[in-house]
Amino acid sequence: MKIYLNNIIHGLACIMLFQTTANAQQVGDFRSNASGNWSNKKITAQSDISGVTGATISQNTYTPGTTWKNATVPATVLVSYINNGTLSNPNTDLNVYNINKSTYNKPYWYRATFTIPAAFSGRTVWLNFDGTNKKADIFLNGVSLGTNLGHMARKKFKFTPVAGTNVIAVMVSPPTFTKGSHDLANLESPTYVVSQGWDWMPQVPGLNSGIIDDVYLSSSTSVTVEDPWIRTALPSPYNNATVNIRVQLKNNTAASVTGNWTGTITPSGQTFAVNNVTIGANGTYDGSTNVTIANPILWWPNGYGGNADGTQQLYKLYTEFKIGATIADSATRAFGVRNVTWNNTSNTEPLKVTVNGQPVFCKGGNWGMSEYLLRSRGAEYDTRVKFHKEMNFNMIRNWTGETTDDEFYDACDKYGVMIFDDFWLNNSGWIQDADTVQFRNNVVEKIKKFRNHPSLVLWCGANEGVP
Template identity: 45%
Template sequence: MYIYQFFYKVVCLGFLCVGVSGIAGGQTNIDLKSSPRQVWRVKSQREVGTDLRGLFEDFKPDGWVTAVVPGTVYTAYVAAGLEKDPNYADNIWKADKAKFDQPYWYVTQFSVPAAMKGEILWLNFEGINREGEIYLNGQKLGALDGFMQRGKYDITRIVRASGANTLAVLVSPPRHPMANAASPTYVSSGGWDWMPYVPGLNAGITDDVYLSTSGALTIRDPWIRTQLPTNATAFLTVALDVKNNTDASRTAVVKGVIQPGNITFEEKVNVGANSTAQVKLDKRHFSQLVVHNPKLWWPNGYGDPNLYTCVFNVVENNTISDTKQVTFGIKQYSYDTLGQVLHISINGTRVFVKGGNWSMSEYMLRCRGEEYDTKVRLHREMNFNMIRNWIGSTTDEEFYEACDKYGIMVWDDFWLNSNPSLPRDVSNFNANAIEKIVRLRNHPSIAVWCADNEGWPEAPLNKWLEEDVRAFDGGDRYYQANSHADNLSGSGPWGNRDPRYYFTEYPTGLGGNDGWGFRTELGSAVFTNVESFKKFIPKEHWWPRNEMWERHFFGNWAFNADADGYDRSIETRYGKPSNIEEYCRKAQLVNIETNKAMYEGWQDHIWNDAAGIMTWTSNAGLPTFIWQTYDYYYDLTGAYWGIKSACEPVHIQWNPVSDAVKVVNTTRKDLEGATAEAMIYNLDGKVVDKYTLSRTVDALSNAAVHCFALPFGGERGDLAKGKPVVASSTETGRAESITDGDESTRWASAARNNEWVYVDLGAREAISGVRVKWETAYAKVYKIQVSDDASNWRDAATVNYGKEGVQDVAFVDDAEARYVRVYGVERGTGWGYSLYDLRVYGGTPKNSGLTAVHFIKLRLKDKAGKIVSENFYWRGNKRKDFTALNSLKPVDLKVVSSAEKVNGKQVVKAQVVNGKTGVAFAVRVQVLNARTGEQVLPAFISDGYFTLMPGESRSVAVEFDAGLVGNDGFRVVAEPYNNAWN
């Protein structure tokens, strides 16, 4: 037995490991991660050579680099200042890959502590990427293969009771090609369309290392499953393994205590020599495992994410031999695929998924500990309820703990990416997959296990993984083979689109089924605010757009993000920027529009095909200009605020295609007798009274309720009525019947595909869409085409699911043309194409009394008059032209704030007040260091990019760690868009 001599932090694979002072065998953990007292060193195997005596007999740190554990080899060199900052400029692109793409030795020394008795001393590893050979005092303990594999080594007879013990680990990096051959590993480390190649491919000791003690018997992988016959009663099933680490049989008692509720249980267990006994307890013999009126775990927006804990002890001869603590949630997932759309339910309630893809926590694995709490909390603040752990690129327990805490479901991938290839060692891959399931299955947040990103696993892995989930997770969570097919609606697009696109049937996806459905990836380029831009782009590359921006993925490398289209959106909608400050400011408006519309478009069709959407991506793993909400430095972009608004649990929203206003209630409670209001303001901040609407509505739970349509009639004018028509053939009626205003008359073509009919508008017009009314002989597939000469036609819209009756076809992009043609591609019947009516919408807007740009403010109030949801849009008479916003005059904003410190946090209440001189448009709120003027980040801010009419004010809550400002103090500033130009 050994006595341990220093005090330490208790950490153990996500469990609180309880030390039992004064009791032989009580378990204790001693952290061996990098610290001033625990120094690790790293050097390449090539430099060390084959003679390892220098590692163990008389280790000298000269010439070794101080390592970071957990961390990677490349991270160590960066932290030591031996490699240039990879975040800045194009430094990482210039780094020497060969220098790091080779095996490295890690070495540390520790003395045997003397604070606690223990029969067995263990050395524990939670993860090495990609392979590791582990040695202590010159003796090889074993090897780990795959970054999910754990190592637990009995070092009782190897460790020195006095003096230094030398621990050495030879880490080998993944081998090319990466996907899928190198898996399991951090697949994107070899470069992707969103991150650069990381030298060393993130090889290193990438998870916790610690010492622990126990008696002869140890607990392995305790597992608590929950079932809900009703939400008022829960059945618990408890399972664990008890390992006998000696040559003699043992008899012990497994004890457990669950809190809250003080639920206790115990079971006698006999364990053979060097054997493992399986213990399984359920309600059949333990009535206390029936929990009445349980506190259920709910996703964000549907209820509180209540958690329970269970402390397990295995006790031999009245002495605790080992202890583990498990945190779990009482919940039950269920799933259906009605209409070929995946639906997720929890505790009997169908959940509309609003979430994002988590690319990597940080592209060099530098995210640790409490930082996960910050990142996941920001997702909660955006009103998300799901994160997709893309290609399983996050492995840290703290991520899952934060998701449990904040009610964020996890769509959890394995490590496969679309390629029709297998890992080099499928058995090893499968073993790591089982390790992942076993390590994580207690987390209530995990909702889906997914095998492959945008592909199906090659045989035999698909069947193996499906069986792994069934065997090691009890089939409690859904197995999805392909991330964008099999009852999903594909993935993408990943470039900026006009807001109308997301409401228009249908937003296209790569793979999967047509429709809104369940979309696991949909995104846009998201440019940073200027403060972050200047942190990683050298001044000489600020303006105009150049190759350095491309190195941060704003260009051809990330072609899916469509940087050119993003540029066009800024210029077309807000005017061409003249410097980087103006570019970043206008970009935030594009970010708000696009990202809000993504979620509102799906919500507009909730359960009418739409079941969920996850943006690509919601976190920021590196400094970039694409695919993020908050950025790498935790600054909150327009995308963050657009999404936060759209994803409110109860939300009032506007459809820019139909002008319909709906209330979307994604909670478990009806909101009865609510009042929906709409007010339209001109640029001077005055209400245009004739557009004001109000309606009492019952906002039903888990539904979208229509309130009214905003009376913007100009775009709905019929340009085709009474205009001449030409048809490719006529079987019945007259071609002119489709524009005569009489819906009882019709035109029918010959009975063959590829027939058409067009209308001559008489002059070139701006066209936003058409309305067709088909007879029984409808077009199953047809195109709406436009032309200036009736000879050269271009597609304005394609309809793949035509139907009998009326169909409105909105153009995502307005078309200017004189001729409009309905071109039948495929008939829906054996007859030809038969149309009763064709209407063409567009022309010069006739909205009287509205300025070139005007504002839509929507409010939803409960019976007591309290505002439940408020939403705000800007709209142009010329639909994509918002340049009139640049003419807004500056306004005088006042910020009055009070603050207090609570548990080390600075909690601020600020009131932003607009004077009576004009509109304060898109007000951005920041916290600045009072002395330096630098941003204080991360900061949780309740509202941003809001607009105040003359005389209005807004309350904003802010929270950040008080240590971020120290004695410097801080100030809250609020700046509207219009003040920047004056």
């Protein structure tokens, strides 16, 4: 059960928390609009309240002073100050070049207050972060919860809420920029490497640091459903698809539990049940099961098939773990039925992509960044990807992985636009030894987050380097 909090530090109701259509209610799904549960969303530079700790800021006894301004989440630090009127429109004239970069290339504090939804009563409550750039130190009700490192890293914190008002404080630190040729692209990866500036865009003050993805509360009983993975096998003649469903069920208590893992695929109506699953104390169960869809409606690249309205067929998996009559946790994921193969055995011929047995002539462009201040949200992605479809493109390269929003991948799924998805390196460059673990952790998180999208057909390791 989940409640989106992007209202957490967000004053604009139009941004995603927002989209109940993207998080449709299902049995066992207690997600709801968080409007009204979160308030007093504020931001200030750490240097403006020097010496004040996160433990202090995240308590009800702390009173924010005049340096605290209204904040927007998800968004970068710079965008918060644009939206609250501190800065003029950076797209006008040469405004972006006139912003004092040293003002924003430093740590900032976010603060908000919230209450716990009544539906969470008697359940374990989790605070979830889906993206912070680049480092986030997180405090709640006077206690340090931990740190999130890297712009693709996700963190989930179990906590005991207090009655009435809870207080969250997050200090976000930007990448470290040393003037030079593309230093940020490798030495500070994983991050939005283009934020340091490129030959087609300016350096961004603050280097796109901030809380740049969803923040939300969720609840469960003893077991959580983690990162469902859906893969389809589609042998010729493509009239039967085997759907492999994998999931990790995590027991978050010191006692073993037994329950039933079940799921439903719509609109085709297949179901599965794995009964009497026992998970040891603080243990995990790696579940895997297969479901067959007869005569599936296939997902195709644009121009090779699809629905009459120009969209592609998507299926939806709903899966849950139930202990007795109680749903411990649940998850919903969309997927497409398709089979993708590649032929890259030749050093002299181009990469050949085949989808559902049909060789595909890949046509597309380089998507350098959705918007240089990370302000693209929601329906904007649908509009932009639809333009690509209407230009008869069928592929977009996500250059150095600069686009990290779910809506981009959703729109590509919808319109049959394949994604050539990079990671965050330039010219096969190296990263500092100290950052290797962090880099790999972010790679894992990116793959887990996006791997179910049928539009994602190719991973690439580096820009202008060896994949």
